Amino acid sequence: STLPAVAEELLREIRKAFQETSHVPDDLLLGLKFIFGPSAVPALDLVDQRSVTRLRSPSGRTLYQVLGSSGKLYTCYSSCHFCTCPAFVFSVLQKSESLLCKHILAVYLSQAMGACQELAVSEEQLTNILLAEEEHEG
Amino acid sequence: LCRGGLAERLCRLQNRERSAISFWRHQCISDDRIPSDKSGVLVVKILEIFEECTIQVAICQQLEQSPATLSPEDAVISAEEPILKVLFTRETAAHLRSRPQDVIHIYPPWQKLLLQNADVPVIMNTYFSQKVLLSEHSEAREKTYGLTKMLIRKNIISLAQTFRLDDLDDKLQQESSDNQVPCAPQTHNSSDSKQHPLALSAVNDSLLEMVESQGAVGWREVQVRVTIQRVYCLPAREGYRSHTQGNKPLCARPVTNSDPPNVRLCLLVQDAYGMFSEVQLQFLSSTDDIEQYCRRWEGKSCCLAGMKILQRTTRGRALGLFSLIDSLWPPVVPVKVPGQSQDSEMMTTNLPPPSFCYVLTVQSGEIHVEVDEEEQISNLYQPPAVHDLKEILLIDGCNKRCSFWAQVLYRRLQTKHSVPIDQREMLLFVTDSTLQDVAHGIPKVVAVSVTASCVLSMEIIEALSAGSQLVFFKDALWGNGRIICVERTVLLLQKPLLCSAAGADLSELTGPVRLDELDSTTQASSVCALRGTVVGVNESTAFSWPTCSRCGNGKLELCPQDRELLYCNQCSEVVTTPVLKMQLEVFLSCPSRPQSTVKVKVRHEVSIALFVLLTLLLFLQTYEVQSVLGKEVGLLNCYVHSVTSHPNCVALEEIVLL
Numbered sequence: 001s002t003l004p005a006v007a008e009e010l011l012r013e014i015r016k017a018f019q020e021t022s023h024v025p026d027d028l029l030l031g032l033k034f035i036f037g038p039s040a041v042p043a044l045d046l047v048d049q050r051s052v053t054r055l056r057s058p059s060g061r062t063l064y065q066v067l068g069s070s071g072k073l074y075t076c077y078s079s080c081h082f083c084t085c086p087a088f089v090f091s092v093l094q095k096s097e098s099l100l101c102k103h104i105l106a107v108y109l110s111q112a113m114g115a116c117q118e119l120a121v122s123e124e125q126l127t128n129i130l131l132a133e134e135e136h137e138g
Numbered sequence: 139l140c141r142g143g144l145a146e147r148l149c150r151l152q153n154r155e156r157s158a159i160s161f162w163r164h165q166c167i168s169d170d171r172i173p174s175d176k177s178g179v180l181v182v183k184i185l186e187i188f189e190e191c192t193i194q195v196a197i198c199q200q201l202e203q204s205p206a207t208l209s210p211e212d213a214v215i216s217a218e219e220p221i222l223k224v225l226f227t228r229e230t231a232a233h234l235r236s237r238p239q240d241v242i243h244i245y246p247p248w249q250k251l252l253l254q255n256a257d258v259p260v261i262m263n264t265y266f267s268q269k270v271l272l273s274e275h276s277e278a279r280e281k282t283y284g285l286t287k288m289l290i291r292k293n294i295i296s297l298a299q300t301f302r303l304d305d306l307d308d309k310l311q312q313e314s315s316d317n318q319v320p321c322a323p324q325t326h327n328s329s330d331s332k333q334h335p336l337a338l339s340a341v342n343d344s345l346l347e348m349v350e351s352q353g354a355v356g357w358r359e360v361q362v363r364v365t366i367q368r369v370y371c372l373p374a375r376e377g378y379r380s381h382t383q384g385n386k387p388l389c390a391r392p393v394t395n396s397d398p399p400n401v402r403l404c405l406l407v408q409d410a411y412g413m414f415s416e417v418q419l420q421f422l423s424s425t426d427d428i429e430q431y432c433r434r435w436e437g438k439s440c441c442l443a444g445m446k447i448l449q450r451t452t453r454g455r456a457l458g459l460f461s462l463i464d465s466l467w468p469p470v471v472p473v474k475v476p477g478q479s480q481d482s483e484m485m486t487t488n489l490p491p492p493s494f495c496y497v498l499t500v501q502s503g504e505i506h507v508e509v510d511e512e513e514q515i516s517n518l519y520q521p522p523a524v525h526d527l528k529e530i531l532l533i534d535g536c537n538k539r540c541s542f543w544a545q546v547l548y549r550r551l552q553t554k555h556s557v558p559i560d561q562r563e564m565l566l567f568v569t570d571s572t573l574q575d576v577a578h579g580i581p582k583v584v585a586v587s588v589t590a591s592c593v594l595s596m597e598i599i600e601a602l603s604a605g606s607q608l609v610f611f612k613d614a615l616w617g618n619g620r621i622i623c624v625e626r627t628v629l630l631l632q633k634p635l636l637c638s639a640a641g642a643d644l645s646e647l648t649g650p651v652r653l654d655e656l657d658s659t660t661q662a663s664s665v666c667a668l669r670g671t672v673v674g675v676n677e678s679t680a681f682s683w684p685t686c687s688r689c690g691n692g693k694l695e696l697c698p699q700d701r702e703l704l705y706c707n708q709c710s711e712v713v714t715t716p717v718l719k720m721q722l723e724v725f726l727s728c729p730s731r732p733q734s735t736v737k738v739k740v741r742h743e744v745s746i747a748l749f750v751l752l753t754l755l756l757f758l759q760t761y762e763v764q765s766v767l768g769k770e771v772g773l774l775n776c777y778v779h780s781v782t783s784h785p786n787c788v789a790l791e792e793i794v795l796l
Contacts, residue, residue: 001293002223003190005253006260008301013251015303027263029148030155031249034227034262037192041145041152048143081297096294097192111303 007035007099015112024113039102042069046106053117057126064116065129066103074103075129159265162245163233166268178246180261182224184236188291194231196224197258201241224261234269241270341441343410343474349447349496361443364407364415365516366509367466368613369432370626371422371593374400401593403431406462406626407440408518412473414463414492417442418499428595429630432612437519440509445498452494457537458625459495462613465539467491471517522612527584528572536617544568546607547583547651547795548665550777564588566602567665568609569651582654583665584621586614592623601631606796651795653775656788657730662780665793670726670736672769679723679739684716692719726771731788738776739791 010031014024033040046052051067064076066083074085081092081104088101100108110116121129139146182198189195200220224244226234236242245266250259341361342348348362403419422428453460468489522541530540550565566586573582588594601607610630614623623629654660656668685692686706694713697703704713719741726736776790 001190001295001299002195002225002260003193003293004295004299004301005256006225006251006262008303009251009253009260011301012303024144026147026151027247027249029144030151031251031262033148033152033155034225034249035193037227041139041148044148045139045143045145048140048145078300080300092297096292099191099295108301108303 003035003099010035011108011112014109018113036100036105037098039098039100039105042102043105043109045069046102047109047113047115050110050115050117052106052110052115053119055119055121055126055129057121057123059123061123061126063126063129064107066106068103076104076107155265162266180222180244180248182222182242182244184224184238184240184242185221186238187236188293190293190295192228194226194228194236194290196226196236196242198222198224198242221258222261223258224264226264226267230265230267234267236269243268243270345407345409345413345415345496346411348442348445349498361441362409363439363441364409365518366405366435366438366440367408367414367518367520368406368462368626369428369435370404370406370613370628371401371428372404372418372625373591373593374402374421403428404626405435405440406459406466407442408466408469410474410518412469412489412492414466414495416459416495416497417445418448418497420500427597428593428628429597429632432628432630433632435509437515437521438509439513439516442498445500447496448499449497450494451497453492456495458615460492461537461539461615462626463495464491465523465613466520469518470520473518526572527568527570528576528580530616530621531580531584533616538616539613540616540621541610541612541614542570543608543610544570544584544586545651546602546609548777548793549602549796550663563590565663574649574652582652585664586611586621586623588623588629591625592627592629593625594629597631598629602796607631655730656728656736656776656778656790658733660731660778660781660788662778664778665775666778666790667773667775668726668728668730668736668738668790669770669772669774670728672724672767672771673727674725674767676723676725676737680721682718682720684713685719686713687715687717688713690717724771733786735785735787737787737789738774739789740774741792 010028014028014032017024017028029040029044032044036043046066046069049067053065053067055063055065062078064078066074066076068074068085074083076083081100082088083101083103085101085103088104091098092101107116139149181201182196183201184196184198186197187194198221200222224242226236234240234242244261244264245268247263248261248266249263250261252259341363343363345362345364348360351360401422403422405417405419406414407417408414451459468491473489524541524543527542527544530542533540546566546568548567550567552563552565564587566588567583568586569583573580573584576582598609601609608631610632611621611623612628612630614621614627653665653667656666660666683692684694684704686694686709688709688711689706691706691708694704694706694716697705697712704716705711706713721739721741723737723739726738728734728736774792775795777793779789779791781788
């Protein structure tokens with residue numbers, strides 16, 4: 001498969017450019033638009049608003065929470081591409097139309113630009129967040 | 139959207155792009171011909187198409203010129219034409235309705251992306267693309283194709299395939315169904331990342347088998363038994379650390395390799411078939427003692443498991459490594475011949491020296507090297523062959539590894555101030571009884587150059603600054619008349635347990651050390667002894683300065699309270715009896731080299747004989763050159779800075795031997 005490698009390389013270039021110049025050049029932004037389509041602008045908006053938080057527990061487990069535009073908090077996993085938002089279920093899982101939803105893209109972009117908020121939580125708190133998602137679904 | 143934020147910026151860029159695209163498309167339709175501006179246009183021929191998410195991926199061949207002269211039917215794919223992966227958005231793809239063998243013109247601005255582990259470049263931002271219809275025949279075909287829908291393969295991307303943005307670790311390999319055995323180093327499948335202790339299979343004795351089974355099922359459980367021939371440290375390529383501790387001058391402190399660690403412990407191992415491999419282990423800190431590892435591990439057997447291949451290197455690319463391997467060749471016991479069964483009697487010592495070597499490393503977080511420290515020394519082990527310096531100077535050839543004991547007489551640091559202290563090269567002047575006791579013909583003292591790539595333990599560095607030391611040089615490199623310590627050379631203070639000593643066991647030198655006298659063969663960057671008569675003094679270079687009697691600090695200050703007194707800010711105390719240091723250049727006439735002007739830089743503390751006199755004279759400000767002229771100067775030990783022939787001049791500096 002090609003697209004994931006391309007997406008990864010694009011994100012790496014963004015990270016490198018940002019580290020070197022604190023600025024993301026236009027062509028990389030347009031590249032984001034090309035690859036991720038309609039998710040690109042909303043994801044950047046989430047980054048602009050510092051909506052992404054990385055939760056870390058003492059054992060080293062991590063989790064991302066993204067504050068959506070509607071005010072809802074979505075959870076994204078670290079070890080695979082997964083988000084609790086409906087767009088993920090629809091576009092990524094069901095129709096395989098996108099690689100990521102805007103929240104997961106926002107997580108990567110925040111990583112690349114150092115815009116993640118960091119929050120240390122206890123093991124129990126992390127577990128509760130994960131379980132709460134399950135309950136919500138079920 | 140945030141004002142001035144990235145989203146707003148992309149919105150603007152996107153709007154601009156969209157209008158450019160529609161304008162361009164409109165122009166193409168209305169003009170009904172290919173726009174004439176040819177610069178920057180990418181001409182490609184589609185070989186294969188598939189879809190991933192909504193992006194259409196076209197494997198294409200880049201065509202050199204406009205294919206007006208070629209017809210698609212008889213264009214053969216030639217090997218020289220570069221292959222590209224061109225991505226199209228759903229909208230562009232719908233507009234193009236491409237099929238394999240179609241030729242597409244891609245107008246700028248398009249973007250090229252080079253992926254890390256792939257050869258094929260990726261072309262993006264291909265909005266301005268147009269299909270080229272070459273002939274009547276294809277136009278007609280185009281119309282019929284428009285009616286039937288082509289089925290395009292769609293790749294489903296796994297969710298497990300995450301993106302790794304930092305460069306430090308390897309990328310996670312994808313869990314795709316078409317798994318090839320990689321020949322470049324790749325990390326394990328994400329499904330393997332659950333780390334439970336794996337049941338290791340029976341022990342193998344072939345490194346080659348282990349290397350060749352990489353990537354196959356169960357490769358991580360393969361264990362290989364090898365002999366550790368050498369233990370040494372390599373500087374880590376990730377960088378060095380320079381150390382400046384507060385305001386203290388660098389030269390006052392010994393060089394340290396303290397945190398973060400920048401030195402890797404490495405083993406050179408050999409299997410039962412005689413094949414070598416360099417295994418890179420963990421990083422060491424300054425407190426780790428390389429000497430301990432050498433003593434405990436060299437010569438012992440160990441089991442390697444789950445190694446990662448870093449590199450397959452060859453003789454031409456790794457001269458240093460292969461000079462070490464050559465010194466261990468041929469093997470001391472017969473080795474197995476590959477292809478025979480394990481129990482076969484086919485063993486040989488008659489093999490050509492190795493031409494390649496694998497460099498392995500441990501998977502991060504797991505130590506897969508188990509050394510049987512209790513066990514006996516392996517038969518295959520070849521301890522370093524120790525020679526004395528006289529023998530080494532007579533060795534024929536280049537890039538030969540040699541080991542020897544020597545007394546270090548003088549140490550000279552490279553004086554490039556731009557280089558941090560732990561990266562500086564050193565020149566050590568060494569000798570042993572075989573050089574000292576000889577009448578003439580061979581130099582009495584040899585210079586050993588220690589490069590920055592030779593890792594020195596803190597113990598050695600401190601010992602060298604302290605005083606004259608007997609040092610064991612293991613696997614130094616001899617060539618072109620010089621001994622150098624490079625990567626894989628180890629300097630030790632204590633004798634390794636097993637050494638085949640060709641010469642006598644060197645202990646103390648009998649009598650004081652003698653240097654060669656200055657003569658017509660003396661070269662720059664060497665040490666020598668000289669005697670002569672003072673014929674002149676270079677008054678312009680004379681100066682003296684007070685130093686602290688406690689710590690030797692040369693930068694004393696005036697006391698703020700009492701400006702008659704001197705203050706040392708390193709000791710944080712007043713210096714009541716400063717030591718006066720003086721530096722002066724004198725011209726000597728030396729009978730051993732009568733044609734040359736001999737210029738010697740001398741310092742007060744060094745040469746009492748001449749300078750008690752000069753000190754008094756200068757200090758008392760009744761200095762008269764006349765009173766010094768004609769004085770005999772007896773056997774000074776000096777370092778030769780330079781030797782020039784026109785004018786015939788030798789510039790030296792008086793030194794103190796350790």
